[in-house]
Amino acid sequence: MVEQNALQLDTVFHALGDATRRHMLRQLADGEQTVSQLAEPFEMSLAAASKHIKSLEKAGLIRREVRGRTHICRLESGPLASASEWLVFYEHFWTGRLAELERLMREASPAPQSPRPKGK
DSSP: OHHHHHHHHHHHHHHHTSHHHHHHHHHHTTSOEEHHHHHTTSSSOHHHHHHHHHHHHHTTSEEEEEETTEEEEEEOOHHHHHHHHHHHHHHHHHHHHHHHHHHHHHHHSOOOOOOOOTTO
């Protein structure tokens, strides 16, 4: 189970590692779109767009449904939630480490002294 989750996270982060695929996911956050609609903002063939979509499908980030000759894609949020959980763990880890570093630096620095009036 743990190994399967690790493989799924690897696939999700690989899919998210490409700007085109992230843009496609952002488009799908607004609702279902056809493959043509997803490909439209990019200067690429439908075949190239389809490869990006297959990568997103493999990661479980989108689901494609065929309606006649039209392929409709929709966002699947589950894998994004898993990736977010993984990232939140490290966010908490580093926030804690940085807070500890700040505390240690405050303890190590001398207390500020009040300025003395001139001439005395």
